[in-house]
Amino acid sequence: MNLRPDPTFYPSPNDAIHAPVEKLAFTLMLSPDGTKPDGLAVVDVDPESKTYSQIVHELYVDNLGDEFHHFGWNACSSALSPLTGHAFLERRYLIIPGIRSSRIYIIDVKEPLNAKVHKIIEPEELFAKTGYSRPHTIHCGPEGIYVSTLGGGGEDGTDGPPGIFIMDCESFEILGRYEMDRGIQDKHYDFWWNLPRDYMVSSEWGLPPQFENGVVPEDLLSNKYGHTIHFWDLRGRKVTKSIDLGAHHQMALEIRPAHDPVKEYGFCGVVVDTTNLQGAIFTWWRDDDGEWQAKKTITIDPVPADADDLPELLKGFGAVPPLVTDIDLSLDDKYLYVACWGLGEMHQYDVSDPMNPVLAGKVEIGGIVAKHKHPNGKTFGYGPQMVEVSRDGKRVYWTNSLYSTWDDQFYPGERGAAMVMARVGDDGGFALDPDFWIDFPEGYRSHQIRLEGGDCSTDSFCYPSVG
Template sequence: MAGVDVEVIMHGELEKKVDSNGGKACCHGKGPGYASPLEAMAGPKESLLYVTCVYTGTGREKPDYLATVDVNPNSPTYSKVIHRLFVPHLGDELHHSGWNSCSSCHGDSSADRRFLVLPSLISGRVYIVDTKNPKAPSLHKAVEPEDILAKTGLAYPHTSHCLASGDILISCLGGGDGKADGNGFLLLDNEFNVKGRWEKPGHSPTFGYDFWYQPRHKTMISSSWGAPLAFSKGFNPQHVSEGLYGRHLFVYSWPDGELKQTLDLGNTGLLPLEIRFLHDPSKDTGFVGSALSSNMIRFFKNPDGSWSHEVAASVKSIQVQNWVLPEMPGLITDFLISLDDRFIYFSNWLHGDIRQYNIEDPKNPVLTGQVWVGGLIRKGSPVTAVAEDGSTYQVDVPEVQGKRLRGGPQMIQLSLDGKRLYVTNSLFSTWDNQFYPELKEQGSHMLQIDVDTEKGGLAINPNFFVDFGLEPDGPSLAHEMRYPGGDCTSDIWV
């Protein structure tokens, strides 16, 4: 961070830091979150998880809700939903979430990680949830889509990140007409009022989806899913060739909002979704998961200040029988990086496995763990995989607590210490209905995967299973997860 005196001691003691979102001086231990990623790793063990749960698209005329799940193994309600906060409208499609304050505000003693920001992907509404009572959150406010549209022209909100300035930045995937060319970035102030767009006029990305900022490199990079008019109706491969889906990364100056560079990932980077920089704020590298190409792509800064990309790890498509296409991609739909930047984890929603790679050398990830928890080529499925020698096979997927695992692994969340990986299996209601229609009738579930952080390795925890097929109002679709104290996909260090 040019012109700024930053001294960070190895084990997380932050002596002095100046943030690039308003110049506030940061002093150790004064605000929400942690002074460093390594300090966060030593934070308290998670006891609660918030999970967005969806009835939209299931045929049940019920509003979506935020579930609170007890993940404390010493609790009598361990592995159970202990609270449900229903939103007041139908058809929202709660999806991703973020905090009003996180570790980027660690130096601000007036900041408080209290409000969870819940964008609704389909309705365009943004709910603000008060977690003052962590076990029983309440609805604080709703930012209505009409207000957002009138002031910004934006709709289909997706990813929310807090900023060190106190503002909240939300990526939006289109305009009110569902066309991608209306997308951009929504700014809310610290009282959740619409401030306007973040990016400079004329600097909107071609497609929207996820984003991550790295202030010491004065950079924010966003990814690209597709036009809402396309993805909201289900996945049609023809839409890819028609240019209705993305394959680019968009590099912005931070915090100015000027589009500086567009990286074309080509056919190796079709549908780049989740994007993360390494947690160490001094690092100038990160990864993005390309869903359709099923590649983990590394992006990095060049000596001249421009950015480049390369394929870091690949999941081979599988030859299959009795499916809509002769080849099945893994479909990498979510990934994350451990807080010490040692491991990367991602889910293959169609194949059905979760993978762990060691990325201590970011240029050469090494597969260190793999576990099968569902997918379309499991034993008992009508779909069979074809090996190189022409023989067919299917994959063993174990039951958990006598329950057959449904769908494929989708959203993942890692404990602060990196030893527990939580997994849900709903992607987006329309796509769920297309690829895993049993989810609509049987509901989602949540698993916990035990992680070996020494030698590497993944194993299903047989003592943990949350069955969203048994919900009081009928089976629901469980998607993204958050811890009340923050996690490795919501916290950014400045």
């Protein structure tokens, strides 16, 4: 325990915007066929460094078949909560779940170039203490580490609904399930909260048989994937309202609330509309009567394509869907970044008015049919996927793998892992940095990114911004 709060903890989003610029990034590496152990790459993102745009350290675990996917910190700015905070924690450990193995690794990155495994939580402990499996999203809360899961009990993860469990933020012991009353919630994906306003929002992807071996076309066309978002009484640990976005809005994924806790709105990305192949963004908000509402505020159209240029899964449609697979919101709540994994595009929307987003910029790279190259001439396999924004909003990083079996369906053949970065203009718009390109070891794919000291999908804040 520190004698004073970690210097990377900030009371408000505005304070964090003015934090020192990140010099390192942490990126997950996964072995798609499970023949190699998954790992963590430490990437130099300091343009003044001699090793800029290079992997400067690699850590590999001892097990096979984990499939590293999402990960997060043991502690962040939420520790400054005036009610239940652990202000003297240290942002020191990365919590990395294996989405296939249900194994969880606690990685000590106090010395990033000597990162090491601190503790391993085996799947048997997770099953015994929660009844859940397939851990997914990590959020550092003021009193513990919250982890969402995609599976319930049983071998195929369908014995009971998935949910959220809580870990002790110092010992990393699993404490137990979060939910007291889940209402109709029976699938899971992402979640996030507004701590002072005391609410949480969660979303839905699908159950393990619907994603582990790839998209199940029959389930998708029958609208059997998740399409509902749930609003929770955070401290009461119960659902207060569930909003169905429409059965045809399949796979409601990332939840991105406004960072300023005064604001009571946020966004949710939807992978595909099965009636027209559009991607969509919904804005959700609490109205003047205290009721939760949601409205589709962004649509992204598919692009017609010759069947011969499409993977088997899409040949019958004659078009490339955008496939909105990740979104991220800048700390000033101004720009929403939307990864269109199918088209090979990263969109930037001005969401200063969250009910009327405006397209402010677009970067083209990769894509099922487009195959846009990087400015350095290299081929970017797959499409823009996991996106992370620097605290000052001036740099946007992303990788290219979605999930191993889905990669193989939409982009057959090995395409290689990559990580790129775009620089944001003072008045919006953004463009790829031609000098930033990360190659990963052969046989690996790259997924989520975390930035040194925090980023735009890590920290939640307890105090309003001023100015």
